[in-house]
Amino acid sequence: MFNDNDFIKICEVPGPTKEAIRALLLYKSDISDDDIVVDVGCGTGGLTVEFAQRAKKVYSIDKNPEAVKVTERNLKKLLKDDYNVELMEDDAVNALKKIDNMDIAVIGGSGRELETILDIVNEKLNPKGRILITSILVDTKVEAVNKLKDLNYNPQFMEINVSKGRILDRGILMKAENPIGIITASKH
Known part of the structure; x- marks a missing residue:
């Protein structure tokens, strides 16, 4: 598991x-080294990097070319050349149509196409496959639960x-990060 500061970040992504x-998410995914993972809306690749260490293959999708580059x-920085990731610069719907099957789908960005995604x-999720959705917007959380x-x-x-x-001179200041909703589901 990498520290947040280990990752390259850019303002645009x-x-x-x-x-x-x-x-x-790694724990909830119950990932194995036989799993094919799809990371929809990869951003800077935090989840792609973590899943790439553990999965058979990862498809990392983002329509933002800067996201794919970072x-x-x-x-390359964190895993050197020891990873099996296919980077896909495309919108999620088009990219997902090119993937034959998957065991785990992680959806962090949907470009307002969550239901279609x-x-x-x-359709492509293998039996006993898992879906993990992260969201900061209440509307996306409700949409995800209802669609599932x-x-x-x-x-x-x-x-x-x-x-x-x-840690400050006088004590410890607690700084909150954005609350994140996590929706999980398994195919039966």
């Missing part, structure tokens, strides 16, 4: 997903609030 959230830089993921229910999943929801301490 969100991320990386914070360390505590990455750790929780994800590649983070892969989930329809495609559902429509697809006959039993979604689980949690809201994570992480604060980190900054």
